[in-house]
Every structure is written in structure tokens, then in C-alpha cells.
Amino acid sequence: MEPVRLLPGFRDFxxxxxxxxxxxxxxWRQVAGLHGFSEYDGPVLEALDLFRKKSGEEIExxxxxxxxxxxxxxxxxxxxxxxxxxxxAAKAASLRRPVKWFSIGDQFRYERQQKGRLRCFTQFNAxxxxxxxxxxxxxxxxLLAASLRAFGLTExxxxxxxxxxxxxxxxxxxxxxxxxxxxxxLGVVDKLERESPEATRQALGAVVGEAAADPLLxxxxxxxxxxxxxxxxxxxxxxxxxxxxxxxxxRLALWAxxxxxxxxxxxxxxVQVDLGVVRGLAYYTGFVFEAFDRKGAFRALxxxxxxxxxxxxxxxxxxxxxxxxxxDVVLEELLRERGKLPPLVEAVDVYLVVxxxxxxxxxxxxxxxxxxxYRVEYALKAGGFGKQFKAAAQSGARLALTFGPDEIARGxxxxxxxxxxxxEEVPLASVLTAVARHFQA
RNA sequence: GUGGUAGUAGCUCAGUCGGUUAGAGCACCAGAUUGUGGAUCUGGGGGUCGCCGGUUCAAAUCCGGUCUACCACCCCA
Numbered sequence: 001m002e003p004v005r006l007l008p009g010f011r012d013f014x015x016x017x018x019x020x021x022x023x024x025x026x027x028w029r030q031v032a033g034l035h036g037f038s039e040y041d042g043p044v045l046e047a048l049d050l051f052r053k054k055s056g057e058e059i060e061x062x063x064x065x066x067x068x069x070x071x072x073x074x075x076x077x078x079x080x081x082x083x084x085x086x087x088x089a090a091k092a093a094s095l096r097r098p099v100k101w102f103s104i105g106d107q108f109r110y111e112r113q114q115k116g117r118l119r120c121f122t123q124f125n126a127x128x129x130x131x132x133x134x135x136x137x138x139x140x141x142x143l144l145a146a147s148l149r150a151f152g153l154t155e156x157x158x159x160x161x162x163x164x165x166x167x168x169x170x171x172x173x174x175x176x177x178x179x180x181x182x183x184x185x186l187g188v189v190d191k192l193e194r195e196s197p198e199a200t201r202q203a204l205g206a207v208v209g210e211a212a213a214d215p216l217l218x219x220x221x222x223x224x225x226x227x228x229x230x231x232x233x234x235x236x237x238x239x240x241x242x243x244x245x246x247x248x249x250x251r252l253a254l255w256a257x258x259x260x261x262x263x264x265x266x267x268x269x270x271v272q273v274d275l276g277v278v279r280g281l282a283y284y285t286g287f288v289f290e291a292f293d294r295k296g297a298f299r300a301l302x303x304x305x306x307x308x309x310x311x312x313x314x315x316x317x318x319x320x321x322x323x324x325x326x327x328d329v330v331l332e333e334l335l336r337e338r339g340k341l342p343p344l345v346e347a348v349d350v351y352l353v354v355x356x357x358x359x360x361x362x363x364x365x366x367x368x369x370x371x372x373x374y375r376v377e378y379a380l381k382a383g384g385f386g387k388q389f390k391a392a393a394q395s396g397a398r399l400a401l402t403f404g405p406d407e408i409a410r411g412x413x414x415x416x417x418x419x420x421x422x423x424e425e426v427p428l429a430s431v432l433t434a435v436a437r438h439f440q441a
Numbered sequence: 442g443u444g445g446u447a448g449u450a451g452c453u454c455a456g457u458c459g460g461u462u463a464g465a466g467c468a469c470c471a472g473a474u475u476g477u478g479g480a481u482c483u484g485g486g487g488g489u490c491g492c493c494g495g496u497u498c499a500a501a502u503c504c505g506g507u508c509u510a511c512c513a514c515c516c517c518a
Contacts, residue, residue: 005491008509051518061442062516079518107518112442114512283518299517325518355476385476393478404476418478 009111009119019344021122024328025104028124031146032102035139037126040101042083044108048073050082053313064108064119076108080125081310081323088129089316097130100139116299116330127323129311134258136322137287137306141262144291144302144324145270151331152340158301160267161274162258162289165305167251168275171223171236173244175216181207189220190278224276229255232273258287283307289324298334302326347396350435351418352378353388355404362403365413365431372432374439393418399438401431 006012013021029039048065064076077083080103088099103125113119126143128136141160148158168189172182184207192200204220205213219235226232229252236248255273262271271289279288288305292298304324311319335341350369354362359382366376377395379388385402392400402414407425415434416423426434 005509059516059518062518081518109517111516112514113510117517279518303518353477384474386474386478389476389478391478400477402477406476414477416477421478423477 007119009113011118011120015346016344019346020332020341021328023342023344024122024124024331027150028102028104028147028326031143031150032124032126034146035100035126035143037100037102037143039103040084040087041103041105042077042080042087044077044106045074046077046083048075050086051075051078053082062109062111064110077105078109079107080105080123080325081127081307082314084125084127084323085310085314085316085321088319088321089311089314092311092316092319095130098136099127099129101129102126116333118329122328124326124328125323126325127321129319129321131322132308132320134254134261134287136320137258137289138261138265140304140322140324141267141271141289142265144289144304144326145267147326148291148301148331151335152342153334153338155269157294157334157338157340158270158291159294160271160289160291161277162271162287163273163275163277163279164251164255164287165278165284166286167232167236167248167255168278170244170248170251174236174248175212175219177208177216184208185216185220186278189224189276192220192224192276224274226275227273229259229273232275254287279303279305283310285309287322291326293334297337299330301330301334345396347398348375348377349397349439350374350376350399350401351388351392351395351397352376353385353392353400353402353404354378354382355385355402355407356382357405358403358408361408361413361428362401365401365403365428368432369435372436374435399435401435 011017032039048060048063051059051063059078060075063078066074068074084101084103088095088101104122105125106120107123108120110119111117124147126140126147128140141162144160165186168186169182172178172185177185185204188200188203188207191203195203201213201217204217208216222235223232226235232255233249233252236245236252259271259273262268277288277290279290284305285308286306289303290300291302292300302324304322306320306322308318308320311317311321332341352362352366362378366378369376377397379391385404389400397418400416400418402416407413408428411428412425413428413431414423414425415431415438417438424434
């Protein structure tokens with residue numbers, strides 16, 4: 001028989017790997033709870049239209065899409081936001097605001113896999129809806145930082161770079177660049193870090209024309225080099241369109257509020273103004289942010305931003321919204337590289353060593369101990385005591401309880417502290433209290 | 442979807458001027474040890490050398506294709 005292989009880009013989670021998966025989920029639930037977010041989930045399979053609606057038809061190439069037996073065009077979800085937007089849109093009238101929801105779930109993308117990117121991965125998503133001001137971003141960035149710091153990552157390890165699509169739009173307007181051309185320019189900005197200066201210049205020339213390219217490129221380079229608000233203000237002042245200039249200045253007031261709040265909650269060393277972050281998504285409408293490894297060796301750890309139009313797009317009221325997602329794949333790579341993966345061991349509390357004709361009393365004890373919440377394991381097959389003690393040691397149990405013919409005949413069992421290597425005899429009737437005594441200490 | 446590199450045991454790998462029955466370490470199982478420990482020693486299971494085809498008396502080894510993985514591009518919600 002030919003073995004059936006794992007699908008490309010998918011993973012098996014053997015117990016050891018699953019422990020890490022569970023660890024991620026535990027930490028994310030914990031920090032989300034600390035921020036007052038409620039957990040939700042939606043279906044893994046959705047109507048294809050849900051994703052087309054948001055991202056356009058060209059996105060289909062990256063979708064696990066197919067026709068089901070009822071002739072419906074469906075797709076595995078590539079991200080959580082459309083599902084969230086649909087759910088919120090359907091109940092928006094009755095939801096208490098702000099809506100603060102999070103989810104932990106698998107996402108699917110039909111892409112060639114590579115470092116940090118698989119076809120099925122787990123995302124922690126958090127969204128805050130109903131708040132139009134930067135207070136939403138503050139709360140979300142606070143949660144994002146917490147969801148990384150909880151793994152032991154510090155300001156030495158990661159940084160959250162914050163940008164602003166609205167500022168970019170206004171800035172380009174001051175230079176008479178709007179609409180499709182503006183989008184094209186942002187596409188060039190997005191690639192600025194990765195492309196050679198010549199390629200960038202050429203791409204920009206193709207978008208805005210040769211005459212405008214050089215001065216614009218100069219201005220863009222100054223903008224993306226900005227790391228604090230003062231510089232931003234100075235650069236924003238050099239425009240020709242007075243109306244756009246005013247709009248850009250209004251954004252700066254929101255920036256000031258955002259950064260001051262982040263400073264106040266202790267994230268000053270974790271966040272950075274960086275207009276080089278654009279994010280590909282067309283639906284982002286305001287502040288956008290990405291969490292990066294400080295050393296720049298990995299893909300983005302997380303990304304998010306404001307998407308004020310999306311709930312309305314899904315048939316709901318006009319509802320301001322922002323959110324972010326953290327993926328498990330890059331995070332695991334980073335934690336592994338930094339030696340921050342915790343030793344995740346699964347250990348029982350008590351291991352029963354069972355001798356000849358002693359199975360029943362041992363089973364009774366196991367049942368009683370389990371009923372009291374102790375994790376109990378014992379050898380399923382009778383074997384030598386040496387072998388059973390070896391198994392007891394490997395099980396990670398704190399105690400080994402010996403049930404042999406000698407003990408049973410005398411109405412006792414032996415309780416051994418495996419770490420201290422000390423052993424005592426206790427009457428069968430008081431096994432529970434003897435075990436309890438060891439676990440109290 | 443495009444390009445580059447690679448594929449030998451569960452894992453890490455050795456093994457090519459083409460030549461007997463393909464190896465080691467780790468892991469797993471058993472025995473030494475039928476009543477007390479993660480050690481040690483001995484033994485064992487586990488491979489159609491990714492798959493298919495070609496060249497050859499003979500292929501893990503050379504050639505072609507294919508699949509998969511890794512890296513990069515496209516994309517990155």
C-alpha cells in the first residue's frame with residue numbers, strides 16, 4: 001500500500017507539537033481576557049462571495065475554492081475579517097458597543113509555502129468595532145503587544161511599526177496625486193525596502209510620469225525615514241493643495257493622541273512611527289500597524305489596521321472598526337530562534353506499579369485518585385518492577401505507588417517520592433490522604 | 442503560478458571512478474534484571490535509497506520526467 005501523504009503546506013500536530021499549539025491558544029485567551037475581549041468563531045468554509053466581496057476576484061488564485069455537491073461556490077476562509085464583518089453586520093443593531101471580539105482559528109491560503117508561510121495556519125484575531133477615534137488603536141496595539149510579550153518577547157525582540165494610510169492619501173493629494181495613481185504610488189512605497197533604488201525610481205516614473213518622479217521620490221524617502229511626529233509635521237507642510245494640507249494636519253492631531261496614549265501605557269519602547277508600512281490591503285482606511293522582529297530576519301509577526309467601511313460593505317450599518325491578526329508560524333520560528341519556547345511537558349501526578357494478582361486493588365486506587373483530580377497512569381501489562389519504575393520515572397509522575405502481592409496481603413501500598421527517592425508504607429484505606437500530603441507540600 | 446537547490450530508517454546523516462545482502466548515531470522494543478529508576482551492555486524491529494521511466498551485464502550512484510521539501514519571486518488578507 002502506498003502511504004497517503006500529508007497535503008503540501010499542512011501540518012500534523014503530534015502531541016509534542018500540539019502542546020505548543022495549546023500553549024499559544026492559552027496565552028492568547030489569557031491576554032484577550034485581560035483586555036476584555038470576548039471569544040467567537042465562525043465556519044471554516046464560507047461562500048466564495050464573502051471573500052470576493054472584500055478583496056476582489058483576483059484573490060481567487062490564493063483561495064482554497066471549489067464547488068460543493070449542492071453546486072455552491074465555496075472557499076476555506078483565508079482570513080477572519082470577512083466572517084467577523086458579516087457576523088457583526090447581521091447583529092449590529094443589538095450589539096453592545098464597543099464590540100471587542102477575538103478568535104483563534106485555522107486559516108487557509110492556496111499559496112506556495114515557504115519560510116514562515118504555510119497553507120494552513122492558526123491566527124489570533126482581535127477586532128474592536130464602534131470606536132472611530134485612536135482609542136481603538138491604542139487598545140488593539142496594547143493587546144497585540146501583550147500577545148507577544150506574554151511569550152517572553154521584549155522590546156529587544158520586536159517592534160510595532162505604525163503608519164497611516166489616510167495621511168498618505170492626504171499627503172499625495174497635496175501634490176495633486178489621487179485615485180488610481182495614489183494607489184500605484186503606495187504600491188511602490190510598500191516595496192521600497194525590498195527593491196533597489198533604480199527599480200523604485202523606474203516603478204515610480206511609470207506611475208506618476210518621469211517629470212514628477214524625482215521630486216516625489218525625494219519626498220517619499222524623507223517621509224518613510226520619519227521616526228517621530230515632529231519630523232512628520234515639518235514634512236507635511238510642503239504642499240500645494242491647501243485643503244489637503246489641512247486634512248493632513250488633522251491626521252497629525254490624531255497621531256499625537258495615539259502616540260501619547262501608547263507612551264502612557266508603557267509601550268513607548270515597543271512602537272515606532274514608520275510610514276514605510278503600507279500593507280497591501282485596499283480596505284484599510286486609517287492607521288495601519290505591523291509587528292516585526294527587531295533583527296528583521298522574519299516575516300511580519302502580526303498586522304492590522306482600521307477598516308471603517310467593511311461592516312457596511314457586508315450589509316450592516318456604517319460602523320468604525322479596527323483589528324489585527326497574529327499568525328502562529330512566524331511567531332513559533334521567532335520564539336525558537338530566540339530560545340523562548342518554554343519546555344512543555346505533560347506529566348501525570350501518580351504512577352501505579354502493579355504486581356502479580358494486584359491489579360484490582362490498584363485499579364480501585366487509580367479510580368479513587370482520578371475521582372479526586374489526580375492524573376494517574378499505570379502499566380497496562382504486568383511486567384518487572386524495574387521496568388515499571390522506569391516507566392514511572394519517564395511519565396514525570398511525582399509519586400510511584402507500589403501494589404504488589406506482599407503489600408496487598410498486609411493491606412498496604414508503598415508510596416515512593418520519585419524525586420527524593422524516599423518510600424513509605426501506608427494502609428490501603430489512607431492512600432488518598434497520603435497522596436494528598438505529598439501534593440500539599 | 443515562475444525560478445534555484447535538494448530528497449537514503451521516525452530524526453540527524455554517512456555511503457558515487459556504477460559492482461555481493463545499503464550503514465552509523467539518536468529514538469523505539471526486548472533481554473541482562475519473574476520486587477524498585479532516566480545509566481550500561483547485548484540483541485531486535487523498522488528502508489521498495491521519494492516515485493516513474495531511460496542508459497547499462499549491473500543504478501542509492503548516470504540521464505529525463507514527476508512529486509515533495511527548502512530558498513527566492515508573484516502575492517501576503
